[in-house]
Amino acid sequence: MKLRGRRAGRVSGNMALLLMLVSTAWAQTPTAPLPPPRPDRPVPTNPEPQTETPPATETPVEKKASEDNNAHTACLESLSKLGLRFETRPPVQEGRCSIGNPVLLSALANGIEVAPASLMACPVAESLARWMSEMVAPEAERQFQSTPTKLLIGTSYQCRDQRNGAKLSEHALGNGVDVMGFEFAKRPPLTIASQPESSPEANFQSAIQKAACPIFNTVLGPGSDADHGDHLHLDLRERKGDYRICQ
Incomplete structure (x- = not known):
């Protein structure tokens, strides 16, 4: 019985040693490396360098136009x-004219007729409209208790x-x-001229001539020179330093 017990102990010990050797061998077995993660998109073998297209730029002439x-x-x-x-x-x-x-232009606001219909650059028409509505119409109501119905034009584009003869006229550019x-609704027409001093006509003409100066760059009329005794010359000629002529 005692011998049988020793044999059983040796068998048990041998089994334990065998299990230990198997476990060690298993732990030392190298594991295979994991494959690299698959990229979302295939990478080209010879990628071409990407260049940015520069934005198109306008030439000075194109920009001005x-x-x-x-x-x-x-x-x-x-x-x-x-x-x-x-x-x-x-x-x-x-x-050279252009x-x-x-x-x-054939009529201003409130149905004021432009007679005759006159060819001009758009900014001149806009300035005339401003002058008539902000200056001429209120002054006509103040001096004559009447509203203007017609603006009489002598020369526009020419x-x-x-x-x-010094240089090209502003009329040649449609700029004056x-x-x-x-003409008015309740009184006779008024023609630009030297008016009787202190009369409503003189007061009206003087007021609208001065009021044109902040709107137009050139204002010439009776009293400025011999050439402008019978009309008001209004133009938008640009000068250095925003210089204006108001006479």
């Missing part, structure tokens, strides 16, 4: 909002030099108009 077109569109919208009656006309080119985007007078 774009700005002029935008300004003209805004001006036409303004004429419509002010209630003017006008027609757009094709560009004028007559030797108008890029002319309009034919291809010519200045009277002294000559106002000859007005």
